[in-house]
Amino acid sequence: MTPKIAVDPVLVERYIMELARFGAVGESGVKRTVYSPEWVAATDQYARWCDEGGLQVRRDAVGNVWGRLDGSAPGGSIASGSHIDTQLPGGRYDGALGALAALIAIRTLKAQFGTPKRSLEAVAFCEEEGSRFPAANYWGSRAVTGRIAADEASTLRDYDGQSMEAVMRVVGLDPACIAQAVRHDIDTFVELHVEQGPVLEHAGLPVGIVTGITGLRHYLVEVTGEANHAGACPMDLRHDPMAGAAEMISGLLSTAENMGRPAVTTIGRMQVEPNYSAIIPHKVSFTIDARHPDPECLAELYSRHEQWLRVVADRRSLQLRWTVLAEHATCACDMDTVHLLEAVAREQGTACMLMHSGAGHDSQVMAHIAKMAMIFVQSRAGRSHTPEEFTSIEHAVMGINVLAAGMYRMAYL
Amino acid sequence: MTPKIAVDPVLVERYIMELARFGAVGESGVKRTVYSPEWVAATDQYARWCDEGGLQVRRDAVGNVWGRLDGSAPGGSIASGSHIDTQLPGGRYDGALGALAALIAIRTLKAQFGTPKRSLEAVAFCEEEGSRFPAANYWGSRAVTGRIAADEASTLRDYDGQSMEAVMRVVGLDPACIAQAVRHDIDTFVELHVEQGPVLEHAGLPVGIVTGITGLRHYLVEVTGEANHAGACPMDLRHDPMAGAAEMISGLLSTAENMGRPAVTTIGRMQVEPNYSAIIPHKVSFTIDARHPDPECLAELYSRHEQWLRVVADRRSLQLRWTVLAEHATCACDMDTVHLLEAVAREQGTACMLMHSGAGHDSQVMAHIAKMAMIFVQSRAGRSHTPEEFTSIEHAVMGINVLAAGMYRMAYL
Numbered sequence: 001m002t003p004k005i006a007v008d009p010v011l012v013e014r015y016i017m018e019l020a021r022f023g024a025v026g027e028s029g030v031k032r033t034v035y036s037p038e039w040v041a042a043t044d045q046y047a048r049w050c051d052e053g054g055l056q057v058r059r060d061a062v063g064n065v066w067g068r069l070d071g072s073a074p075g076g077s078i079a080s081g082s083h084i085d086t087q088l089p090g091g092r093y094d095g096a097l098g099a100l101a102a103l104i105a106i107r108t109l110k111a112q113f114g115t116p117k118r119s120l121e122a123v124a125f126c127e128e129e130g131s132r133f134p135a136a137n138y139w140g141s142r143a144v145t146g147r148i149a150a151d152e153a154s155t156l157r158d159y160d161g162q163s164m165e166a167v168m169r170v171v172g173l174d175p176a177c178i179a180q181a182v183r184h185d186i187d188t189f190v191e192l193h194v195e196q197g198p199v200l201e202h203a204g205l206p207v208g209i210v211t212g213i214t215g216l217r218h219y220l221v222e223v224t225g226e227a228n229h230a231g232a233c234p235m236d237l238r239h240d241p242m243a244g245a246a247e248m249i250s251g252l253l254s255t256a257e258n259m260g261r262p263a264v265t266t267i268g269r270m271q272v273e274p275n276y277s278a279i280i281p282h283k284v285s286f287t288i289d290a291r292h293p294d295p296e297c298l299a300e301l302y303s304r305h306e307q308w309l310r311v312v313a314d315r316r317s318l319q320l321r322w323t324v325l326a327e328h329a330t331c332a333c334d335m336d337t338v339h340l341l342e343a344v345a346r347e348q349g350t351a352c353m354l355m356h357s358g359a360g361h362d363s364q365v366m367a368h369i370a371k372m373a374m375i376f377v378q379s380r381a382g383r384s385h386t387p388e389e390f391t392s393i394e395h396a397v398m399g400i401n402v403l404a405a406g407m408y409r410m411a412y413l
Numbered sequence: 414m415t416p417k418i419a420v421d422p423v424l425v426e427r428y429i430m431e432l433a434r435f436g437a438v439g440e441s442g443v444k445r446t447v448y449s450p451e452w453v454a455a456t457d458q459y460a461r462w463c464d465e466g467g468l469q470v471r472r473d474a475v476g477n478v479w480g481r482l483d484g485s486a487p488g489g490s491i492a493s494g495s496h497i498d499t500q501l502p503g504g505r506y507d508g509a510l511g512a513l514a515a516l517i518a519i520r521t522l523k524a525q526f527g528t529p530k531r532s533l534e535a536v537a538f539c540e541e542e543g544s545r546f547p548a549a550n551y552w553g554s555r556a557v558t559g560r561i562a563a564d565e566a567s568t569l570r571d572y573d574g575q576s577m578e579a580v581m582r583v584v585g586l587d588p589a590c591i592a593q594a595v596r597h598d599i600d601t602f603v604e605l606h607v608e609q610g611p612v613l614e615h616a617g618l619p620v621g622i623v624t625g626i627t628g629l630r631h632y633l634v635e636v637t638g639e640a641n642h643a644g645a646c647p648m649d650l651r652h653d654p655m656a657g658a659a660e661m662i663s664g665l666l667s668t669a670e671n672m673g674r675p676a677v678t679t680i681g682r683m684q685v686e687p688n689y690s691a692i693i694p695h696k697v698s699f700t701i702d703a704r705h706p707d708p709e710c711l712a713e714l715y716s717r718h719e720q721w722l723r724v725v726a727d728r729r730s731l732q733l734r735w736t737v738l739a740e741h742a743t744c745a746c747d748m749d750t751v752h753l754l755e756a757v758a759r760e761q762g763t764a765c766m767l768m769h770s771g772a773g774h775d776s777q778v779m780a781h782i783a784k785m786a787m788i789f790v791q792s793r794a795g796r797s798h799t800p801e802e803f804t805s806i807e808h809a810v811m812g813i814n815v816l817a818a819g820m821y822r823m824a825y826l
Contacts, residue, residue, distance in 0.1 A: 197645025231771030232610025287690035358644030
């Protein structure tokens with residue numbers, strides 16, 4: 001049995017609300033983009049809290065903040081954390097809760113059990129969202145895992161056209177030193193994060209233990225037919241790409257539905273040319289976002305989608321072209337760590353389920369250098385990337401208790 | 414038997430090519446918006462040709478150009494014509510061919526047969542397309558039929574924000590006098606126009622006699638669901654308006670297909686919010702353009718469409734809202750005139766078919782004050798509103814011969 005761990009709900013709530021003041025937008029929104037004054041202030045606060053908790057504070061070459069509690073024995077550390085940047089605006093919980101959870105778990109463990117055998121680390125990563133530099137997702141965790149290309153800091157541009165290296169210098173970071181952020185001494189990385197979906201709420205559970213992170217492809221599909229007059233061209237003589245696109249979309253969505261959870265397919269974006277009500281379109285373009293956490297099912301999903309597109313285009317004599325805009329492989333969690341987290345949740349009487357993550361996270365990048373697992377806590381109505389996102393303190397504390405107990409088992413026993 | 418009428422193909426081709434120089438864009442495009450310098454020059458040319466053909470030229474209060482050949486007997490005149498303004502750019506034939514056909518037919522009749530019993534008139538209408546003033550369609554024919562509202566010239570704005578009254582004054586027209594354009598002395602109006610669809614080409618026929626002009630409605634349909642994360646929200650928990658819209662669109666198009674010619678339904682415009690590839694949309698809006706020339710079938714088409722929208726929205730628990738953006742009643746041609754035109758076409762050995770018009774025309778406005786009919790000539794590949802629109806001189810001449818013979822039968826016998 002793991003001893004009882006007493007994470008303080010008052011502290012959890014205070015940290016969440018105080019961190020949310022940096023970049024506050026309206027009642028509950030937060031807009032805190034990497035290397036902005038709000039981000040600098042938030043990382044300063046995070047560093048102060050690490051220091052107050054008795055952790056050694058270090059900022060790495062890209063501005064990730066680390067709080068470390070040295071262990072008495074050698075070996076890689078047990079690390080936890082998440083990102084401190086937000087969407088435009090996001091809410092108080094996405095990212096922030098995981099960064100705080102790590103810090104709170106470690107300070108609680110230190111206060112209760114003193115020095116661990118294995119070193120423990122909390123981290124606040126930067127620019128996971130890509131909300132300032134749209135092509136820089138996972139910037140902080142990519143730096144730590146050596147996945148930033150040599151020219152990236154000079155070529156990446158933010159929405160205002162400023163280069164990454166220029167804005168790094170503004171906050172006192174030297175872009176030439178990025179490679180110094182690389183770590184080779186992390187044994188296990190566990191990220192706590194809000195679910196961002198409705199699965200836990202729907203199942204009536206506070207906590208999920210993640211078994212893997214979804215793989216995905218973004219396709220851009222272009223269906224071309226023949227523009228014509230809406231009144232003068234009979235239905236039977238048309239080559240209408242809208243008719244083809246509608247049939248394609250219905251079939252794509254049904255394919256994912258019929259494959260069953262956790263397959264998901266989304267058509268989120270569409271463009272019609274020329275987009276006039278009285279003209280049969282010349283071209284309809286749309287995106288497909290298709291995801292599955294199992295590599296074989298994912299390949300099957302892609303293949304069924306591509307086949308369906310071809311079937312409809314051929315039958316309707318429409319031109320079809322697609323491009324893969326983005327692709328991420330599936331990422332499996334370390335099952336020993338998953339089972340350990342599940343076991344401590346059960347010990348604590350915290351109802352939980354094994355589930356996958358349908359969204360990407362820093363932990364899938366960290367999986368390149370460490371054993372990786374994740375803990376999800378319930379999101380109200382599955383909302384995220386909006387000021388309305390909400391996770392109750394009760395659920396947050398239950399998740400942090402699982403994290404702390406898991407770290408205890410890994411670092412103290 | 415109608416005597417042989419000898420419309421000169423060389424004249425037809427010369428007039429088409431010369432008129433197309435006013436506002437020429439590229440090889441075969443024409444951009445000639447109402448009250449522009451190109452439009453002024455084109456109407457001057459039209460007036461000169463009327464004059465050369467021995468017709469009395471008059472410009473009315475909105476700038477329509479009329480060429481008149483007085484008849485020896487009293488009674489309303491037999492008029493023909495079409496519009497001289499174009500799309501942005503359109504081609505050489507849409508509108509222009511009908512205005513020229515009227516002028517050529519009447520000058521040919523005068524040269525061959527002298528003074529008619531009934532007066533004959535050719536007209537070049539202005540701003541049928543609404544290509545300069547988007548809300549001013551049928552401006553010229555509406556003026557002639559008393560269908561311009563008292564405040565319209567002061568409230569209508571062109572794409573540059575100028576008022577109709579201001580640009581009328583620039584070309585020497587007094588907006589206070591618009592009502593003077595009204596005519597009460599036209600007995601029959603016959604418009605020759607390019608088909609703008611592929612029906613005649615598909616049937617291998619040069620000429621169509623129009624039995625009626627389609628009625629239509631433009632709907633704006635708004636389907637609202639719940640935005641969510643493309644990865645984190647399972648298919649079975651979504652309220653995806655894109656899934657609903659795709660099913661609606663497929664069903665709407667099938668409804669028109671299954672009803673058969675001449676029912677047509679077009680989804681030409683779509684807007685997705687927020688339109689990001691990784692977000693299940695919150696809202697999908699699209700237009701429906703539904704047309705049928707028979708009033709009962711049209712009502713049936715509308716009713717089936719509205720019912721289908723409701724069925725899909727209810728089954729998928731999506732919010733549904735629609736607005737009727739525009740509505741035109743069906744307009745029947747005068748069947749005596751239709752049969753007369755059909756008879757003279759057969760006398761001339763010109764293969765033709767009775768058909769409806771799926772597009773709107775000045776003649777549906779003129780139908781308020783006169784017996785109305787239309788002659789269509791074949792459009793290559795059904796194209797119009799583009800520099801690529803094309804009608805052969807052979808087909809144009811066949812159409813003008815039918816028009817001239819029809820006018821002969823109405824005005825000389």
